[in-house]
Amino acid sequence: MNEFELIGQLIPGLAANRTVVVGAGDDCAVIDLGSPGEYLLFKTDAIVEGIHFKANTEPERIGHKALGRCLSDVAAMGGKPTNALITLALPATFSPEKVSRIYAGLNALAKQFQVAVVGGETVLNPERILISVSLLGVISQGKEILRSGARVGDAILVSGELGGSRLGRHLDFMPRVQQGQWLAANFAVHAMIDLSDGLAGDIRHILTASGFGAELEAAAIPISPAAKVEPTSALVKKSPLKAALTDGEDFELLFTLESAQVATLQEKWLARFPEVPVSCIGIITRDQGVRLRQNDTVSPLEDYGYSHFS
C-alpha cells in the first residue's frame, strides 16, 4: 500500500465540522472561521534527513526547502501565506549552530513573502532530523483554485522548467507565491496543483479530482537544463523528457483554463514575470488517462511520479 492508497482509505473517516470548505485531498485545506469575504488556507509538510536532504546539506538550504514546500502549496490555491509554525525533530547530539542556520534559511524565505514565524517546538528524533512546517494563509472567498475544477477542452499550462531538480534546485527553488496570487486575481483558472512528485504523477491528481483525462504534447513540455545533464552512475539514467515528467520536486504550478485565454495569459504573464517561463503543454480530454503525443503518435503515458512508500 502506498501513501496515496493509505490516505484515500483514511479520508472518509476524518472528523468534520461546519468550518470545512475543502478538507483533505487538495493542496491546502480551505476553512471558514468567520472572516468576512475570506477563507483560511491550512497546510503541513515535512522533510526528512536522508530522504529530502542529506546530513551534509547546507543548513540554510534545508530551512529554505522546509518552508518553501508549504509556500508552494498555498501558491497552488492562489492564496497569500501569512503565518508558520516549525516543528524541529532532532537527535540529542544536535548542533545549536546547525539549528540556527536552518532557522536562518527559513526566516529569510519567510521575510521574502511577509510570512510570520509564530513559534514551533523541538522534539527528540534520535536518528535523524525531521522538519515539519505548518502554514496558514488567506484567500478571498470563491477565488480558491482547487484540483477539481478542470473542464474538457481546457488548456494545461505549467510554470518554469521541469526535471533534474535533484541536482540542486530542490533546495533552492522559489515557490510561485506571486504567480499563484496573480493567477487567482486575474484569470478564471479552473484547476491548479503544485508539482512535487513530478508532472506525470501530479497531473493525475487534477484529472482524478476533475473526472477527466489529458493529452500532453511532448515537444511543449519545458525541460530544465538540469534534466538534460548526462546522469552520473549514481543516478538512474532517464531521457531528459522522462526526467521532466518524473523527477519530482519541481515546485512549479500546473493549471488549466479555457483554451481561448491562453494567448492573453501568456502575454500578460511574460510582462509581469519575465524571468519565469509559462508553457501550454496539452489539453483536458473527456477520455480518461494521460496520453503523450510525440512525433505524431499518441500513446498512453505510463510514467508516474514519486511515491514515498511504493
Place this chain on the structure above:
Amino acid sequence: MNEFELIGQLIPGLAANRTVVVGAGDDCAVIDLGSPGEYLLFKTDAIVEGIHFKANTEPERIGHKALGRCLSDVAAMGGKPTNALITLALPATFSPEKVSRIYAGLNALAKQFQVAVVGGETVLNPERILISVSLLGVISQGKEILRSGARVGDAILVSGELGGSRLGRHLDFMPRVQQGQWLAANFAVHAMIDLSDGLAGDIRHILTASGFGAELEAAAIPISPAAKVEPTSALVKKSPLKAALTDGEDFELLFTLESAQVATLQEKWLARFPEVPVSCIGIITRDQGVRLRQNDTVSPLEDYGYSHFS
C-alpha cells in the same frame, strides 16, 4: 544546551508581520487575520515512538495523545479548537491497520470536541513513528489568557491531580478544553499554562513571563493516586509529592487569579465540573523563584520539569 535555551536563542530572529498578536513563547500563537472580534490560535505538537509512547502502545491511545496534547494547549489559552492537520512520519514497513487505529483514536477525540481533521500527510521516518499535530482554534479578542499576566498576590490554582501519569494517564488524559473556555468566559484569569513538563517546571514559565515568583503550599498540591504507587525497579523512586511536582504529562490547567475570587471560583467550578477537582496551591510573590512551604518551613523548590535534551 537544552531545548528551552535553544528556543530562547531562536525567538528574537523569527520573521514577523502585522498579524501577530502573540508569537513564539506561549501555549499557542495568537493571530489576527481580520475576523471581527476574534483571534486565531495556532499550535503544533509532536510525539515520538520510544519517547512519548512505546512501539507496543495501543494505536488508538497514540492517536488520542497526539491530538490531546494540542487540545490542551488551546485549552490553556481559554480557546475553542476548530481544525487539525496530522503529519504521520513512519517506517516503510508500516502496518496500514496500525495507522488506521491511530487515526481512529485521534478522530474519536476530535469528534468529542467538534474539531475537524482537514488533512495531513504521511512521510517516511525509517526508524520510528512520529506524529505531529497542527491545530487551529479561535478565541474572542481580549479573552486570550497568556502566561505573562500573573500579578503579585494572585492565587495559583490547578485542575485535576498531578503525578504518576506514566502509569497510563499520559495516553488517556482528557484535555481541559471545556474548563479552559469556561474560565476565559467567566473569570478574570490573569495567567494560564497547561502542565506538560511538570508543575515544578511549568510554573516557572508563568513566573518568567510575568516577572514574579511563587510560594507553593506542599499540603495543597493535589497528588494523583498513581503518584502514590510504590515505583517498580524500572522507575526512579520519588516521593509522591516529588512525582506530582516533576513527573510531567499531567495536561492539567495551572492558572492564577485574584485571591478574593478563589472561593467563588471553586464553588462554581464544583457545580459545573463535579468530576474534576480544582485546588488552590499557592500565591504569586514579588520575590523571584519558587518556594515550597512544608511543615511550616519554607525552602526553595529545586526541582524542575522534564527537559527533552538536557
